[in-house]
């Protein structure tokens with residue numbers, strides 16, 4: 001009897017790691033061959049796997065985190081002290097923090113309703129306004145949130161029109177596509193994350209994705225302390241210690257083998273929630289516009305009111321089920337309260353009414369049934 005009780009109350013996480021099985025073999029191989037260092041066959045192999053998966057002739061550099069990849073990306077785009085960088089407001093703080101590492105100035109751009117990502121109208125308004133002030137933004141950071149691609153054609157169209165490079169934050173969107181082209185290949189520089197909660201994980205890690213090998217090699221050079229070609233340690237530039245470990249990359253190689261299964265499982269979660277909550281017509285799900293393919297990293301719902309969102313969240317919490325409001329927009333964060341922003345109210349509304357539901361690829365149907373049961377109860381409460 002006690003085991004049944006334990007199981008009905010067992011913790012359900014928002015998004016937990018899901019190993020495929022082969023990860024240990026790659027890690028053991030690293031130990032067996034003594035490649036216990038931030039270089040080695042797993043690092044090269046993992047980069048190859050990413051490049052093959054993404055296609056489009058991209059080149060990947062494996063790094064310690066998605067955040068370090070964004071930082072190096074900004075360095076490669078020439079972002080320096082005092083430069084202005086336009087960044088999607090609705091996102092995780094890791095999209096924006098590296099702007100400040102460079103001593104540059106973040107300016108936040110609100111979302112549109114279709115995908116929840118950067119609003120092309122606010123983006124163009126911001127660019128025109130900054131240029132009218134005599135400052136041309138140095139880069140744009142656009143994010144595919146929760147797996148849903150941003151409006152690629154519109155955002156890149158504007159970036160091209162004003163000749164401003166895009167850093168594509170695809171941390172949440174490995175496996176997502178826009179018109180059959182993989183997210184993580186659109187930016188002048190793109191980044192991926194393999195943190196513990198992402199669609200695949202290396203425990204912690206990231207990658208910078210570049211359009212050519214010269215840029216990738218530059219990223220690797222900067223990530224390994226920027227050593228000149230000399231027998232002694234000589235440096236002509238400031239470097240970083242951002243290279244991925246060969247142990248960690250072994251986990252990544254195993255995870256790449258199951259990436260498509262993980263996308264399938266997360267999409268199935270979304271469909272299951274949508275189907276079993278359809279009686280509540282006031283609940284909104286973010287649908288895929290034509291041409292968009294989301295990895296459905298997290299299933300998100302929009303409730304009609306903040307109060308109902310909170311009622312659902314607390315009801316799940318009481319049952320040991322983790323859910324979370326959508327990202328709190330950067331322009332509403334205490335740390336960025338003095339930053340400029342170009343807003344329309346949409347991201348604030350998404351933050352107030354949105355909830356991320358448990359979405360791990362390792363959820364069982366009985367878990368989903370349990371979650372949906374409690375959501376229904378809070379509706380009827």
Ligand SMILES: *Cc1c(COP(=O)(O)O)cnc(C)c1O
Nearest residue numbers: 065066067092094095171193195
């Ligand atoms: C996770 C995440 C990052 C940061 O990646 P880390 O590997 O955790 O450093 C950046 N941007 C977004 C949108 C993320 O979700």
